[in-house]
Amino acid sequence: MSGADRDILISRALDGEATPEDWSAFRAMADRDPAIWRELAEAQQDRAELAAAVAHAVAVADEVNAPIEQHLSERLTFRIRTVAAWSGWAIAAGLALAALVGPWQPRHGADAQNASLVPGLVRINSPQDALDAYYNRGQADGTVLGELPERIVLQTTPFENGVEVIYVRQIVERLRADDFYRLAYDEAGRPVPVRFEPTPRPTRAD
Amino acid sequence: MAYEPEPQADGLDDSHDPTLTAALGGDPDAVRALWQRHRRWVAGVLLAYKPRHADLEDLLQDVAMTFVRRLGDLRDPTSLRPWLRSVAINAARLAARKARSRPDLAPARRSPVEHVARPAGDDAPDVLAARREDATRLLDLALNLPESYREPLLLRCIHGMSYREIGLVVGLPETTIETRIARGRRMLRELAARHAIGPTPATEGATP
Numbered sequence: 525m526s527g528a529d530r531d532i533l534i535s536r537a538l539d540g541e542a543t544p545e546d547w548s549a550f551r552a553m554a555d556r557d558p559a560i561w562r563e564l565a566e567a568q569q570d571r572a573e574l575a576a577a578v579a580h581a582v583a584v585a586d587e588v589n590a591p592i593e594q595h596l597s598e599r600l601t602f603r604i605r606t607v608a609a610w611s612g613w614a615i616a617a618g619l620a621l622a623a624l625v626g627p628w629q630p631r632h633g634a635d636a637q638n639a640s641l642v643p644g645l646v647r648i649n650s651p652q653d654a655l656d657a658y659y660n661r662g663q664a665d666g667t668v669l670g671e672l673p674e675r676i677v678l679q680t681t682p683f684e685n686g687v688e689v690i691y692v693r694q695i696v697e698r699l700r701a702d703d704f705y706r707l708a709y710d711e712a713g714r715p716v717p718v719r720f721e722p723t724p725r726p727t728r729a730d
Numbered sequence: 731m732a733y734e735p736e737p738q739a740d741g742l743d744d745s746h747d748p749t750l751t752a753a754l755g756g757d758p759d760a761v762r763a764l765w766q767r768h769r770r771w772v773a774g775v776l777l778a779y780k781p782r783h784a785d786l787e788d789l790l791q792d793v794a795m796t797f798v799r800r801l802g803d804l805r806d807p808t809s810l811r812p813w814l815r816s817v818a819i820n821a822a823r824l825a826a827r828k829a830r831s832r833p834d835l836a837p838a839r840r841s842p843v844e845h846v847a848r849p850a851g852d853d854a855p856d857v858l859a860a861r862r863e864d865a866t867r868l869l870d871l872a873l874n875l876p877e878s879y880r881e882p883l884l885l886r887c888i889h890g891m892s893y894r895e896i897g898l899v900v901g902l903p904e905t906t907i908e909t910r911i912a913r914g915r916r917m918l919r920e921l922a923a924r925h926a927i928g929p930t931p932a933t934e935g936a937t938p
Contacts, residue, residue, distance in 0.1 A: 527916075528909070528912070528913070531912040531913060531916045532909065532912040534912070534915075535908065535911055535915055538915075539886070541908075567919065570868060573861065573864055573868050574868050574872060574887055574918070577865040577866055577868060578777065578869060578884055579887065579888075579889065581773075581786065582770055582773035584773065584786055584787045585769040585772070585773035585790055586769075586770075587787070588769060588787060588790045588794055589765065590761050590765035590766075590794055590797060591791070591795055591798055592758045592762060594798075595795070708803070709800065713796070
Protein backbone atom coordinates (compact mmCIF):
# COMPACT_ATOMS: atom_id res chain seq x y z
CA MET A 525 0.00 0.00 0.00
CA SER A 526 1.39 3.41 -0.98
CA GLY A 527 1.83 6.39 1.31
CA ALA A 528 -1.08 8.12 -0.44
CA ASP A 529 -3.32 5.12 0.24
CA ARG A 530 -2.20 5.14 3.86
CA ASP A 531 -3.06 8.85 4.16
CA ILE A 532 -6.49 8.32 2.61
CA LEU A 533 -7.20 5.40 4.95
CA ILE A 534 -6.33 7.52 8.00
CA SER A 535 -8.29 10.45 6.62
CA ARG A 536 -11.39 8.32 6.07
CA ALA A 537 -11.13 6.98 9.60
CA LEU A 538 -10.92 10.54 10.93
CA ASP A 539 -13.96 11.67 8.98
CA GLY A 540 -16.06 8.62 9.85
CA GLU A 541 -16.10 7.61 6.20
CA ALA A 542 -14.13 4.37 6.54
CA THR A 543 -15.93 1.24 5.29
CA PRO A 544 -15.51 -2.22 6.90
CA GLU A 545 -13.07 -3.01 4.10
CA ASP A 546 -11.08 0.11 4.93
CA TRP A 547 -10.86 -0.96 8.58
CA SER A 548 -9.74 -4.44 7.57
CA ALA A 549 -7.01 -2.90 5.46
CA PHE A 550 -6.09 -0.60 8.34
CA ARG A 551 -5.77 -3.49 10.81
CA ALA A 552 -3.71 -5.49 8.37
CA MET A 553 -1.41 -2.51 7.98
CA ALA A 554 -1.24 -2.07 11.75
CA ASP A 555 -0.16 -5.70 12.14
CA ARG A 556 2.83 -4.95 9.96
CA ASP A 557 3.44 -1.43 11.29
CA PRO A 558 1.90 -0.63 14.72
CA ALA A 559 3.08 2.99 14.38
CA ILE A 560 0.01 3.65 12.27
CA TRP A 561 -2.12 3.64 15.45
CA ARG A 562 -0.07 6.49 16.82
CA GLU A 563 -0.31 8.27 13.48
CA LEU A 564 -4.07 7.96 13.66
CA ALA A 565 -4.13 9.37 17.20
CA GLU A 566 -1.99 12.34 16.19
CA ALA A 567 -4.12 13.00 13.15
CA GLN A 568 -7.22 12.94 15.35
CA GLN A 569 -5.73 15.53 17.66
CA ASP A 570 -4.71 17.74 14.71
CA ARG A 571 -8.16 17.43 13.21
CA ALA A 572 -9.89 18.39 16.47
CA GLU A 573 -7.61 21.37 17.06
CA LEU A 574 -7.89 22.64 13.50
CA ALA A 575 -11.67 22.21 13.53
CA ALA A 576 -11.90 24.20 16.77
CA ALA A 577 -9.72 27.01 15.41
CA VAL A 578 -11.65 27.18 12.12
CA ALA A 579 -15.02 27.07 13.89
CA HIS A 580 -13.91 29.93 16.10
CA ALA A 581 -12.61 31.95 13.17
CA VAL A 582 -15.75 31.58 11.03
CA ALA A 583 -18.21 31.99 13.92
CA VAL A 584 -18.35 35.66 12.96
CA ALA A 585 -20.41 34.55 9.95
CA ASP A 586 -23.42 34.08 12.21
CA GLU A 587 -23.45 37.83 12.79
CA VAL A 588 -23.40 38.78 9.10
CA ASN A 589 -26.88 38.92 7.58
CA ALA A 590 -27.97 39.58 4.02
CA PRO A 591 -28.23 43.39 3.75
CA ILE A 592 -31.64 43.41 2.08
CA GLU A 593 -32.76 46.74 3.55
CA GLN A 594 -29.52 48.45 2.54
CA HIS A 595 -29.88 47.10 -0.98
CA LEU A 596 -33.48 48.32 -1.28
CA SER A 597 -32.43 51.68 0.09
CA GLU A 598 -29.62 51.91 -2.49
CA ARG A 599 -32.02 51.07 -5.30
CA LEU A 600 -34.43 53.67 -4.06
CA THR A 601 -31.65 56.27 -3.90
CA PHE A 602 -30.61 55.41 -7.44
CA ARG A 603 -34.18 55.81 -8.66
CA ILE A 604 -34.55 59.10 -6.86
CA ARG A 605 -31.33 60.30 -8.51
CA THR A 606 -32.67 59.16 -11.85
CA VAL A 607 -35.87 61.06 -11.24
CA ALA A 608 -33.88 64.10 -10.16
CA ALA A 609 -31.93 63.94 -13.39
CA TRP A 610 -35.21 64.18 -15.26
CA SER A 611 -36.69 66.81 -12.96
CA GLY A 612 -36.47 69.45 -15.67
CA TRP A 613 -38.84 67.42 -17.80
CA ALA A 614 -41.03 66.69 -14.79
CA ILE A 615 -41.44 70.38 -14.01
CA ALA A 616 -42.27 71.12 -17.61
CA ALA A 617 -44.79 68.27 -17.63
CA GLY A 618 -46.27 69.54 -14.35
CA LEU A 619 -46.74 72.99 -15.78
CA ALA A 620 -48.35 71.58 -18.89
CA LEU A 621 -50.65 69.41 -16.77
CA ALA A 622 -51.68 72.36 -14.62
CA ALA A 623 -52.37 74.44 -17.67
CA LEU A 624 -54.64 71.69 -18.98
CA VAL A 625 -56.60 70.96 -15.80
CA GLY A 626 -56.68 74.48 -14.46
CA PRO A 627 -56.11 75.66 -10.88
CA TRP A 628 -56.65 72.80 -8.42
CA GLN A 629 -58.82 73.31 -5.34
CA PRO A 630 -57.95 71.81 -1.96
CA ARG A 631 -60.35 69.11 -0.73
CA HIS A 632 -62.14 68.65 2.59
CA GLY A 633 -62.77 72.36 2.98
CA ALA A 634 -59.18 73.10 3.82
CA ASP A 635 -58.33 76.62 4.72
CA ALA A 636 -57.16 78.24 1.55
CA GLN A 637 -55.13 80.69 3.59
CA ASN A 638 -52.86 77.88 4.80
CA ALA A 639 -52.43 76.28 1.42
CA SER A 640 -49.13 76.40 -0.42
CA LEU A 641 -49.60 78.27 -3.61
CA VAL A 642 -47.75 77.88 -6.84
CA PRO A 643 -48.61 81.23 -8.40
CA GLY A 644 -51.38 80.85 -10.94
CA LEU A 645 -51.36 77.06 -10.88
CA VAL A 646 -52.39 74.78 -7.98
CA ARG A 647 -53.06 74.86 -4.25
CA ILE A 648 -51.76 71.97 -2.10
CA ASN A 649 -52.28 71.55 1.63
CA SER A 650 -50.51 68.24 2.19
CA PRO A 651 -48.52 65.51 0.43
CA GLN A 652 -51.69 63.42 0.38
CA ASP A 653 -53.50 66.17 -1.53
CA ALA A 654 -50.70 66.21 -4.06
CA LEU A 655 -50.84 62.42 -4.33
CA ASP A 656 -54.62 62.48 -4.80
CA ALA A 657 -54.19 64.96 -7.64
CA TYR A 658 -51.58 62.68 -9.19
CA TYR A 659 -53.91 59.66 -8.89
CA ASN A 660 -56.89 61.50 -10.32
CA ARG A 661 -55.03 62.80 -13.30
CA GLY A 662 -53.10 59.55 -13.85
CA GLN A 663 -56.18 57.37 -13.68
CA ALA A 664 -57.99 59.69 -16.02
CA ASP A 665 -55.36 59.30 -18.73
CA GLY A 666 -54.60 55.64 -17.89
CA THR A 667 -50.98 56.07 -16.77
CA VAL A 668 -51.65 55.38 -13.08
CA LEU A 669 -53.35 52.08 -12.32
CA GLY A 670 -53.33 52.12 -8.52
CA GLU A 671 -51.22 51.32 -5.47
CA LEU A 672 -50.17 47.94 -4.10
CA PRO A 673 -51.35 47.34 -0.55
CA GLU A 674 -47.88 46.08 0.61
CA ARG A 675 -45.45 48.72 1.82
CA ILE A 676 -41.75 47.90 2.06
CA VAL A 677 -40.24 48.91 5.37
CA LEU A 678 -36.72 50.30 5.01
CA GLN A 679 -36.04 51.43 8.56
CA THR A 680 -37.74 51.57 11.94
CA THR A 681 -36.45 53.83 14.70
CA PRO A 682 -37.82 54.36 18.22
CA PHE A 683 -39.40 57.80 18.36
CA GLU A 684 -40.70 59.33 21.60
CA ASN A 685 -43.50 56.95 22.61
CA GLY A 686 -43.74 55.24 19.28
CA VAL A 687 -41.74 54.14 16.28
CA GLU A 688 -40.74 56.09 13.20
CA VAL A 689 -41.01 54.01 10.04
CA ILE A 690 -39.45 54.78 6.68
CA TYR A 691 -41.13 52.82 3.94
CA VAL A 692 -41.71 52.56 0.22
CA ARG A 693 -45.16 52.91 -1.35
CA GLN A 694 -45.59 50.94 -4.52
CA ILE A 695 -47.58 52.74 -7.19
CA VAL A 696 -48.45 50.86 -10.36
CA GLU A 697 -48.09 52.84 -13.55
CA ARG A 698 -48.50 52.09 -17.22
CA LEU A 699 -45.79 53.11 -19.65
CA ARG A 700 -45.49 52.71 -23.39
CA ALA A 701 -41.96 53.08 -24.73
CA ASP A 702 -39.67 51.81 -27.46
CA ASP A 703 -36.66 51.04 -25.23
CA PHE A 704 -36.50 49.51 -21.76
CA TYR A 705 -33.58 49.46 -19.34
CA ARG A 706 -33.02 47.51 -16.16
CA LEU A 707 -30.70 48.28 -13.28
CA ALA A 708 -27.50 46.22 -13.12
CA TYR A 709 -24.11 46.62 -11.47
CA ASP A 710 -20.65 46.63 -13.02
CA GLU A 711 -17.62 44.88 -11.51
CA ALA A 712 -16.97 47.84 -9.24
CA GLY A 713 -20.51 47.67 -7.88
CA ARG A 714 -21.64 50.86 -9.63
CA PRO A 715 -25.24 50.90 -10.88
CA VAL A 716 -25.51 50.90 -14.67
CA PRO A 717 -28.59 50.81 -16.93
CA VAL A 718 -28.73 47.79 -19.26
CA ARG A 719 -31.07 47.70 -22.24
CA PHE A 720 -33.33 44.67 -22.43
CA GLU A 721 -36.28 43.31 -24.39
CA PRO A 722 -39.23 42.78 -22.06
CA THR A 723 -41.08 39.53 -22.62
CA PRO A 724 -44.86 39.65 -22.73
CA ARG A 725 -46.15 38.70 -19.29
CA PRO A 726 -49.76 37.83 -18.43
CA THR A 727 -51.58 39.93 -15.87
CA ARG A 728 -52.29 38.56 -12.40
CA ALA A 729 -55.87 38.13 -13.42
CA ASP A 730 -54.79 35.81 -16.25
CA MET B 731 -46.39 37.35 3.62
CA ALA B 732 -43.25 36.14 5.39
CA TYR B 733 -41.43 33.40 3.54
CA GLU B 734 -41.19 30.04 5.27
CA PRO B 735 -38.08 28.23 4.01
CA GLU B 736 -38.67 24.60 3.20
CA PRO B 737 -36.08 22.03 4.22
CA GLN B 738 -34.09 20.37 1.45
CA ALA B 739 -33.96 16.61 1.10
CA ASP B 740 -30.17 16.40 1.35
CA GLY B 741 -29.23 20.05 1.31
CA LEU B 742 -27.40 19.69 -1.98
CA ASP B 743 -29.98 19.71 -4.78
CA ASP B 744 -30.10 23.36 -5.72
CA SER B 745 -32.04 22.76 -8.93
CA HIS B 746 -35.23 21.92 -6.99
CA ASP B 747 -34.65 24.04 -3.93
CA PRO B 748 -37.78 26.11 -3.23
CA THR B 749 -35.85 28.61 -1.12
CA LEU B 750 -33.43 29.27 -3.97
CA THR B 751 -36.28 29.53 -6.47
CA ALA B 752 -38.07 32.05 -4.28
CA ALA B 753 -34.84 34.00 -3.72
CA LEU B 754 -34.18 34.17 -7.45
CA GLY B 755 -37.71 35.51 -7.79
CA GLY B 756 -36.79 38.37 -5.48
CA ASP B 757 -38.40 37.21 -2.23
CA PRO B 758 -36.42 39.07 0.47
CA ASP B 759 -37.09 36.48 3.17
CA ALA B 760 -35.90 33.70 0.90
CA VAL B 761 -32.74 35.70 0.11
CA ARG B 762 -32.10 36.05 3.83
CA ALA B 763 -32.68 32.33 4.44
CA LEU B 764 -30.43 31.34 1.54
CA TRP B 765 -27.59 33.54 2.79
CA GLN B 766 -27.90 32.10 6.29
CA ARG B 767 -27.61 28.61 4.84
CA HIS B 768 -24.38 29.33 2.99
CA ARG B 769 -22.58 32.04 4.96
CA ARG B 770 -20.47 29.71 7.12
CA TRP B 771 -18.76 27.96 4.29
CA VAL B 772 -18.37 31.27 2.46
CA ALA B 773 -16.48 32.44 5.54
CA GLY B 774 -14.37 29.29 5.23
CA VAL B 775 -13.48 30.15 1.62
CA LEU B 776 -12.61 33.70 2.65
CA LEU B 777 -10.42 32.36 5.45
CA ALA B 778 -8.60 30.18 2.93
CA TYR B 779 -7.93 32.99 0.44
CA LYS B 780 -7.86 36.29 2.31
CA PRO B 781 -4.63 38.06 3.17
CA ARG B 782 -3.63 37.65 6.82
CA HIS B 783 -4.35 41.23 7.86
CA ALA B 784 -7.81 41.47 6.22
CA ASP B 785 -10.80 41.36 8.51
CA LEU B 786 -12.96 38.33 7.85
CA GLU B 787 -16.19 40.04 8.93
CA ASP B 788 -15.60 43.03 6.63
CA LEU B 789 -14.98 40.74 3.67
CA LEU B 790 -18.05 38.67 4.50
CA GLN B 791 -20.14 41.86 4.56
CA ASP B 792 -18.84 42.65 1.06
CA VAL B 793 -19.75 39.17 -0.17
CA ALA B 794 -23.20 39.43 1.41
CA MET B 795 -23.82 42.72 -0.39
CA THR B 796 -22.76 41.28 -3.74
CA PHE B 797 -24.92 38.23 -3.02
CA VAL B 798 -27.99 40.41 -2.49
CA ARG B 799 -27.29 42.65 -5.47
CA ARG B 800 -26.38 40.00 -8.02
CA LEU B 801 -28.36 36.91 -7.01
CA GLY B 802 -31.15 37.89 -9.38
CA ASP B 803 -28.72 37.66 -12.30
CA LEU B 804 -28.07 33.97 -11.61
CA ARG B 805 -29.67 31.94 -14.39
CA ASP B 806 -28.66 28.39 -13.40
CA PRO B 807 -29.62 27.44 -9.82
CA THR B 808 -26.97 24.70 -9.74
CA SER B 809 -24.25 27.30 -10.20
CA LEU B 810 -25.09 29.06 -6.92
CA ARG B 811 -22.27 27.54 -4.88
CA PRO B 812 -19.48 27.96 -7.46
CA TRP B 813 -20.70 31.51 -8.10
CA LEU B 814 -20.76 32.34 -4.40
CA ARG B 815 -17.28 30.84 -4.02
CA SER B 816 -15.96 32.96 -6.88
CA VAL B 817 -17.49 36.09 -5.31
CA ALA B 818 -15.70 35.24 -2.05
CA ILE B 819 -12.37 34.55 -3.77
CA ASN B 820 -12.64 37.82 -5.74
CA ALA B 821 -13.34 39.73 -2.52
CA ALA B 822 -10.31 38.14 -0.86
CA ARG B 823 -8.05 38.87 -3.84
CA LEU B 824 -9.30 42.45 -4.08
CA ALA B 825 -8.34 42.88 -0.41
CA ALA B 826 -4.90 41.49 -1.20
CA ARG B 827 -4.45 43.91 -4.12
CA LYS B 828 -5.54 46.85 -1.97
CA ALA B 829 -3.06 45.79 0.71
CA ARG B 830 -0.24 45.69 -1.83
CA SER B 831 -1.10 49.13 -3.17
CA ARG B 832 -0.86 50.93 0.16
CA PRO B 833 1.65 50.86 3.00
CA ASP B 834 0.87 48.66 5.98
CA LEU B 835 -0.07 50.99 8.80
CA ALA B 836 -0.76 48.20 11.24
CA PRO B 837 1.67 48.22 14.16
CA ALA B 838 2.27 44.52 13.89
CA ARG B 839 1.17 41.64 11.75
CA ARG B 840 -1.59 39.86 13.57
CA SER B 841 -2.69 36.31 13.42
CA PRO B 842 -6.08 35.89 11.70
CA VAL B 843 -7.30 34.10 14.80
CA GLU B 844 -5.30 35.92 17.42
CA HIS B 845 -8.26 35.94 19.77
CA VAL B 846 -8.26 32.15 19.86
CA ALA B 847 -4.78 32.16 21.32
CA ARG B 848 -5.78 34.07 24.41
CA PRO B 849 -6.76 32.00 27.43
CA ALA B 850 -10.37 32.38 28.45
CA GLY B 851 -9.28 33.94 31.73
CA ASP B 852 -6.48 34.12 34.22
CA ASP B 853 -7.73 30.99 35.89
CA ALA B 854 -7.88 28.98 32.66
CA PRO B 855 -6.01 25.68 33.03
CA ASP B 856 -2.59 25.64 31.48
CA VAL B 857 -3.43 22.61 29.43
CA LEU B 858 -6.44 24.29 27.89
CA ALA B 859 -4.41 27.38 27.09
CA ALA B 860 -1.69 25.27 25.50
CA ARG B 861 -4.26 23.49 23.35
CA ARG B 862 -5.71 26.79 22.22
CA GLU B 863 -2.24 27.98 21.38
CA ASP B 864 -1.63 24.80 19.39
CA ALA B 865 -4.95 25.20 17.57
CA THR B 866 -4.11 28.75 16.56
CA ARG B 867 -0.65 27.83 15.36
CA LEU B 868 -2.04 24.84 13.50
CA LEU B 869 -4.51 27.08 11.65
CA ASP B 870 -1.71 29.51 10.84
CA LEU B 871 0.26 26.62 9.37
CA ALA B 872 -2.79 25.38 7.46
CA LEU B 873 -3.08 28.83 5.88
CA ASN B 874 0.42 28.30 4.48
CA LEU B 875 -0.56 25.16 2.58
CA PRO B 876 -1.03 25.43 -1.20
CA GLU B 877 -4.51 26.74 -2.14
CA SER B 878 -5.65 23.48 -3.68
CA TYR B 879 -5.10 21.66 -0.36
CA ARG B 880 -5.85 24.51 2.00
CA GLU B 881 -9.38 25.26 0.82
CA PRO B 882 -10.88 21.73 1.02
CA LEU B 883 -9.10 21.07 4.30
CA LEU B 884 -10.59 24.19 5.92
CA LEU B 885 -14.02 23.59 4.41
CA ARG B 886 -13.97 20.09 5.85
CA CYS B 887 -13.64 21.74 9.27
CA ILE B 888 -16.89 23.66 8.72
CA HIS B 889 -19.47 21.61 10.50
CA GLY B 890 -21.50 19.35 8.26
CA MET B 891 -19.60 19.79 5.00
CA SER B 892 -19.20 16.45 3.31
CA TYR B 893 -16.70 15.60 0.57
CA ARG B 894 -19.60 15.87 -1.90
CA GLU B 895 -20.66 19.29 -0.72
CA ILE B 896 -17.09 20.57 -0.82
CA GLY B 897 -16.85 19.16 -4.34
CA LEU B 898 -19.96 21.10 -5.38
CA VAL B 899 -18.46 24.32 -4.06
CA VAL B 900 -14.99 23.83 -5.50
CA GLY B 901 -16.19 22.20 -8.72
CA LEU B 902 -14.20 18.96 -8.36
CA PRO B 903 -15.14 15.28 -7.98
CA GLU B 904 -15.54 13.84 -4.48
CA THR B 905 -12.56 11.54 -4.96
CA THR B 906 -10.30 14.48 -5.75
CA ILE B 907 -11.54 16.31 -2.67
CA GLU B 908 -10.90 13.26 -0.52
CA THR B 909 -7.38 12.89 -1.88
CA ARG B 910 -6.58 16.56 -1.36
CA ILE B 911 -7.88 16.53 2.21
CA ALA B 912 -5.84 13.44 3.04
CA ARG B 913 -2.73 14.89 1.43
CA GLY B 914 -3.35 18.27 3.08
CA ARG B 915 -3.53 16.61 6.47
CA ARG B 916 -0.27 14.82 5.85
CA MET B 917 1.42 18.08 4.78
CA LEU B 918 0.01 19.87 7.82
CA ARG B 919 1.27 17.17 10.20
CA GLU B 920 4.73 17.44 8.71
CA LEU B 921 4.66 21.22 9.04
CA ALA B 922 3.42 20.93 12.63
CA ALA B 923 6.21 18.48 13.44
CA ARG B 924 8.78 20.95 12.10
CA HIS B 925 7.26 23.68 14.29
CA ALA B 926 6.93 21.37 17.30
CA ILE B 927 3.15 21.74 17.52
CA GLY B 928 0.94 19.12 19.10
CA PRO B 929 1.95 15.53 19.81
CA THR B 930 5.47 14.31 19.17
CA PRO B 931 5.28 13.13 15.58
CA ALA B 932 5.65 9.51 14.66
CA THR B 933 6.58 10.01 11.06
CA GLU B 934 8.76 6.94 10.99
CA GLY B 935 7.16 4.53 8.64
CA ALA B 936 4.91 7.20 7.22
CA THR B 937 5.41 8.01 3.61
CA PRO B 938 5.22 11.53 2.24
